[in-house]
Amino acid sequence: MTTRTVFFISDGTGITAETFGNAILAQFDMTSRHVRLPFIDTIDKAHQAVRQINHTAEVENRKPLVFTTIVNVEVLQFFEQHCNGMLLDMFGTFVRPLEVELGIKSHHRVGRFSDISKSQAYNDRIAAINFSLEHDDGQSDRDLQQSDVILVGVSRSGKTPTSLYLAMQYGLKASNYPLIPEDFDRNHLPPALVPHRAKLFGLTINPERLSEIRNERRPNSRYASLENCRMEVAAAESMMRRSGIRWLSTTTKSIEEIATTILQEVRPERLTY
Amino acid sequence: MTTRTVFFISDGTGITAETFGNAILAQFDMTSRHVRLPFIDTIDKAHQAVRQINHTAEVENRKPLVFTTIVNVEVLQFFEQHCNGMLLDMFGTFVRPLEVELGIKSHHRVGRFSDISKSQAYNDRIAAINFSLEHDDGQSDRDLQQSDVILVGVSRSGKTPTSLYLAMQYGLKASNYPLIPEDFDRNHLPPALVPHRAKLFGLTINPERLSEIRNERRPNSRYASLENCRMEVAAAESMMRRSGIRWLSTTTKSIEEIATTILQEVRPERLTY
Numbered sequence: 001m002t003t004r005t006v007f008f009i010s011d012g013t014g015i016t017a018e019t020f021g022n023a024i025l026a027q028f029d030m031t032s033r034h035v036r037l038p039f040i041d042t043i044d045k046a047h048q049a050v051r052q053i054n055h056t057a058e059v060e061n062r063k064p065l066v067f068t069t070i071v072n073v074e075v076l077q078f079f080e081q082h083c084n085g086m087l088l089d090m091f092g093t094f095v096r097p098l099e100v101e102l103g104i105k106s107h108h109r110v111g112r113f114s115d116i117s118k119s120q121a122y123n124d125r126i127a128a129i130n131f132s133l134e135h136d137d138g139q140s141d142r143d144l145q146q147s148d149v150i151l152v153g154v155s156r157s158g159k160t161p162t163s164l165y166l167a168m169q170y171g172l173k174a175s176n177y178p179l180i181p182e183d184f185d186r187n188h189l190p191p192a193l194v195p196h197r198a199k200l201f202g203l204t205i206n207p208e209r210l211s212e213i214r215n216e217r218r219p220n221s222r223y224a225s226l227e228n229c230r231m232e233v234a235a236a237e238s239m240m241r242r243s244g245i246r247w248l249s250t251t252t253k254s255i256e257e258i259a260t261t262i263l264q265e266v267r268p269e270r271l272t273y
Numbered sequence: 274m275t276t277r278t279v280f281f282i283s284d285g286t287g288i289t290a291e292t293f294g295n296a297i298l299a300q301f302d303m304t305s306r307h308v309r310l311p312f313i314d315t316i317d318k319a320h321q322a323v324r325q326i327n328h329t330a331e332v333e334n335r336k337p338l339v340f341t342t343i344v345n346v347e348v349l350q351f352f353e354q355h356c357n358g359m360l361l362d363m364f365g366t367f368v369r370p371l372e373v374e375l376g377i378k379s380h381h382r383v384g385r386f387s388d389i390s391k392s393q394a395y396n397d398r399i400a401a402i403n404f405s406l407e408h409d410d411g412q413s414d415r416d417l418q419q420s421d422v423i424l425v426g427v428s429r430s431g432k433t434p435t436s437l438y439l440a441m442q443y444g445l446k447a448s449n450y451p452l453i454p455e456d457f458d459r460n461h462l463p464p465a466l467v468p469h470r471a472k473l474f475g476l477t478i479n480p481e482r483l484s485e486i487r488n489e490r491r492p493n494s495r496y497a498s499l500e501n502c503r504m505e506v507a508a509a510e511s512m513m514r515r516s517g518i519r520w521l522s523t524t525t526k527s528i529e530e531i532a533t534t535i536l537q538e539v540r541p542e543r544l545t546y
Contacts, residue, residue, distance in 0.1 A: 028380070090363075109299075160403075
């Protein structure tokens with residue numbers, strides 16, 4: 001199989017460069033060695049980075065792939081002129097045509113995060129993370145009222161990582177409402193949830209997978225037994241179906257896929273679609 | 274100020290399209306209305322999306338910006354042929370030149386997340402999230418031993434969101450070790466931390482900002498008072514300086530910037546740089 005050294009270079013954190021590069025690389029059957037070089041915001045640092053890239057090119061006798069999100073024009077030009085890797089440059093490629101279309105110049109400011117602490121959107125995100133942490137399995141009505149989204153499902157169906165991702169990526173206040181055996185005995189939606197039906201989203205999971213996950217935490221417990229998992233999942237799904245709650249199975253899905261689907265379905269008011 | 278409607282279109286979750294588009298848009302002083310259209314993976318869905326874009330173009334009498342990460346060739350061609358927006362297409366732009374450079378064809382598979390549950394990297398990420406959640410302010414030596422990174426700092430200096438971000442983005446097991454008044458009285462590094470010096474990273478914060486944050490949670494408490502915050506921050510910084518712990522101030526930094534800096538400094542073994 002083909003293998004290459006891949007550099008991710010940015011004058012900011014490099015997180016965008018990495019997201020960008022990984023998405024492109026995922027289209028190829030190849031292995032790669034990754035080198036992250038964030039905060040490359042001076043010609044001096046660019047010089048060092050280029051030396052490292054060119055050294056790699058020489059040693060490996062083929063071009064490293066170099067994914068860049070460099071805003072500073074001089075730094076970018078330095079790479080264009082001196083780097084012996086294959087330059088895949090996101091900003092240069094798209095910002096210039098956009099300047100033409102919009103009829104305005106880009107301001108070439110590094111990082112969408114600078115002096116972030118004053119940004120409302122950023123503070124909302126941090127508040128949402130704290131909210132999700134503090135309302136994990138929280139069940140007071142006040143918590144539910146303040147939530148943008150309420151995830152329901154049996155224990156270990158994926159509610160916690162999903163709610164954290166919704167908070168971190170979208171600044172949404174997500175709380176979790178675990179369905180427990182008492183809820184199944186009652187055989188209808190827990191009364192606390194009824195006023196919040198529009199915000200509810202259910203997560204379910206294949207009982208075999210659930211049993212595996214629970215066994216890692218409490219080996220050989222009744223809680224983790226396949227029989228009990230089958231019973232809980234069947235009861236939770238039947239309750240959600242009867243109550244008209246939208247739900248999906250997390251078994252083969254990533255938290256990114258789960259979160260995106262929830263957003264599409266719940267369309268919380270705080271997000272402008 | 275210029276304003277545009279911006280579409281993010283993908284045959285997957287659209288998270289990459291959004292990261293990509295937002296990074297580009299951050300280079301322009303403009304306001305924008307965002308429309309996310311994930312999971313556009315058939316010609317039928319593309320048809321609906323194009324209708325929505327073209328309708329917007331007509332109503333607003335200017336081209337919407339359309340950021341796409343579409344893998345499926347037919348779907349992408351449908352957009353290229355029928356969409357009246359300005360198409361900014363990440364995959365088409367970079368994947369084709371890469372095919373030439375690598376001498377292999379891309380496989381045009383949607384989503385780097387499909388059947389993710391079997392991926393070791395993904396399971397490591399979920400395990401790291403759970404670890405960080407369960408070891409927030411956890412202090413047993415076993416926890417510290419298993420950690421890839423240990424964040425130290427006074428209460429509310431930013432440890433928790435940072436450790437969650439490290440887990441979610443990089444699959445790192447990050448635990449938090451809050452510095453409390455008893456640690457300052459003792460005036461040297463808490464003994465539990467001494468064996469793990471290489472994994473330690475300190476977070477500090479401007480006392481005025483800390484007092485603001487603490488006041489939101491416990492108004493008018495001694496804990497939140499500016500005097501106490503000044504004392505704690507000074508004591509923590511002096512302890513970190515004396516113990517040779519690397520640290521940074523989180524006051525004006527985003528969790529992305531904090532996390533990236535920590536990675537650069539600590540270079541945990543589990544990450545291949």
